[in-house]
Amino acid sequence: MRSQMHAADIMTRRVFTISPERSVRHAARLMLDNRISGLPVCDDDGNLVGLLSEGDLLRRSELGSAALRGAKGDRPQQDPERYIKAHSWRVGDVMTTGAVTVNADASVDQIAALMQTRSIKRVPVVQQNRMVGIVSRRDILEAVLLAKPERFAAGDEAIKRAVLARLSSDLNLNEGAIEVRVEGGVVALCGSVESGVKRLAARVAAEAVCGPGCVRNELRVANEADCTPSGPVG
Structure with missing residues (x-):
């Protein structure tokens, strides 16, 4: 029987985080410098309050009017929430709240299923709402390589x-x-x-x-x- 792997076995423990009070420009620089596509957002007590991903930055006023249009072609001025995300420089205003999280004992297959059903690239690992690590799609791929094949009797x-x-x-x-x-x-x-x-x-x-x-x-x-x-x- 193949042994089950868990989040604690594959998660990245050294995680770059950012405060909701920091600027979007600082967040973008942090992502570029460290070649990561998302940042967990944590308050002063280390509690996870949201995630800031590349997707959150795709509809910014700096990118021009085409990037600002919604799925129906409407402009952000017609939607106050979209206007805030497009123009605010505070990470806390632009981040995605209600992030999907798992505990350290969550199985790898459960995490992979979450990524598929929720169309997400990373899942924070929390303990009492505090970040202890993060599992990315890359970590899942490495788990595939680490998995040992099942052993059967010879003959x-x-x-x-x-x-x-x-x-x-x-x-x-x-x-x-x-x-x-x-x-x-x-x-x-x-x-x-x-x-x-x-x-x-x-x-x-x-x-x-x-x-x-x-x-x-x-x-x-x-x-x-x-x-x-x-x-x-x-």
Whole structure:
């Protein structure tokens, strides 16, 4: 079983933050100098009060009239909140409030799901509302590299059992639908599935057990001819 990784395992602990009283110009310089795309905004007590991202700075008066127009083409003068964000020099006026946060024990898959569903690039990690770190998409990618592959018992029979279990649990493909043959560590998948996507998914599931390049995918789609494996796997 693969061990679960948590926010505390992958988060960046040295986080650049900014006060809501600082200027937008200072925030932009901090982002550029440190090659970051967002800043947590914290008050004097270290409490997280918002996030300032590149997106918050895209509709600024300094960028010209086109950048100021809303989705319907209206100008910020017609919307006081947009006017403030476009013209104020205080970070506290421009930042996004109500930031999505997680605790240090949040699992990496939960954080990745949050990033997908909320279309965000970073998630602050807080403890009693105080910043202890931040998880970015880059941290998630590094977690992919750090993740250790699952280990299975050696031997053809053990590999076969592991592949069958994976096909059943992940794809609801039972032994009656797919025949799995293993010889010399090479897996052959035989039988039929209802779609090309399911055929590809079966190969991916098998490779999760024995690794890429060790699977011969002889599955047929729908009611095509029965599988007749070629090669030494019997």
